[in-house]
Amino acid sequence: ADCRYTCHQECRSLIQLDCRRPGQCQSQLSPESTFVPPCSQNVAQTLEEEKPEPPTVQEIKQKIEKYNAKVTNCLLMKLNDDGTYTGFIKVHLKLRRPVTVPAGIRPQSIYDALKEVNLAEMTDKRTSFYLPLDAIKQLHISSTTTVSEVIQGLLKKFMVVDNPQKFALFKEMRKDGQVLFQKLPLTEYPLYLRLLAGPDTDVLSFVLKENETGEVEWDAFSIPELQNFLMILDKEEKDKIQQVHRKYERFKQRLQQTLKEARGKPG
Numbered sequence: 001a002d003c004r005y006t007c008h009q010e011c012r013s014l015i016q017l018d019c020r021r022p023g024q025c026q027s028q029l030s031p032e033s034t035f036v037p038p039c040s041q042n043v044a045q046t047l048e049e050e051k052p053e054p055p056t057v058q059e060i061k062q063k064i065e066k067y068n069a070k071v072t073n074c075l076l077m078k079l080n081d082d083g084t085y086t087g088f089i090k091v092h093l094k095l096r097r098p099v100t101v102p103a104g105i106r107p108q109s110i111y112d113a114l115k116e117v118n119l120a121e122m123t124d125k126r127t128s129f130y131l132p133l134d135a136i137k138q139l140h141i142s143s144t145t146t147v148s149e150v151i152q153g154l155l156k157k158f159m160v161v162d163n164p165q166k167f168a169l170f171k172e173m174r175k176d177g178q179v180l181f182q183k184l185p186l187t188e189y190p191l192y193l194r195l196l197a198g199p200d201t202d203v204l205s206f207v208l209k210e211n212e213t214g215e216v217e218w219d220a221f222s223i224p225e226l227q228n229f230l231m232i233l234d235k236e237e238k239d240k241i242q243q244v245h246r247k248y249e250r251f252k253q254r255l256q257q258t259l260k261e262a263r264g265k266p267g
Contacts, residue, residue, distance in 0.1 A: 057083045063195055071199050075138075077191075085143045089194050091154060091169070091206045093135045098128040099160045100222075131158065141191050148186040154208060163221070168211040173204055181207065 055063070061079055068076045077087035103125035137154060147169045155164060170181045171193060184190070190206060197204035218226065 067195055067198060087191050088138055088140050089190050089206055091137050091208050093131050093208050095131050098130045100126050100162045101129045101159050103127040143189060143191050147184045147188045150190055166211055167208055170207045170209055171204055172207050
């Protein structure tokens with residue numbers, strides 16, 4: 001309130017202010033008006049205490065009954081005897097780049113799925129393919145199914161042989177007329193998020209996108225892909241060099257023209 005320091009709510013336990021006027025600030029700031037924790041506060045312990053307790057089986061049962069009451073189709077959730085539950089989620093595919101799939105392989109049949117036949121292993125030939133933009137895939141999963149397993153399951157259904165690290169699952173939310181995306185950790189449970197949000201996909205939906213982490217995970221790419229990257233970078237480098245040459249050539253021509261005009265003027 002005095003020095004106008006601002007921080008994120010989740011960062012409050014990590015901030016310690018180095019006030020230039022400690023006497024004045026300490027006298028003006030109350031414990032309720034500052035985010036500064038006591039120096040002896042255990043940050044790890046605070047974060048652990050703020051972690052919500054897992055719901056009980058009875059709470060899960062009540063949530064499932066409330067969820068199923070809002071379902072307008074047959075995609076209900078079912079509680080198992082061991083406390084786990086199963087249900088459906090829909091994942092929107094919003095991939096801007098092509099994926100790698102086996103070449104010359106027929107679509108997977110129900111027989112293949114029941115026998116767990118991996119058609120991608122039947123050939124070494126690969127080709128690139130653009131998945132339909134905004135395609136929707138429905139998955140029947142368990143409450144113990146993680147985000148990592150959902151990504152792997154989607155890639156298997158479309159026979160995508162790319163490294164799963166290239167992809168990430170996001171939750172899409174709408175708030176105050178805005179669309180918000182949040183990347184889900186690999187250990188998150190999508191069905192629990194679906195249960196909490198309810199069946200309305202306008203409130204919460206899942207989206208599969210490229211894993212834009214800001215850091216390129218080169219191990220996720222194959223040797224031909226890496227070689228192709230080198231070719232692209234080499235072409236971009238040559239184009240950039242030509243742009244610089246043309247820029248300074250035009251600058252040189254303007255200077256020569258200016259000098260030529262200046263020689264013809266008196267003084």
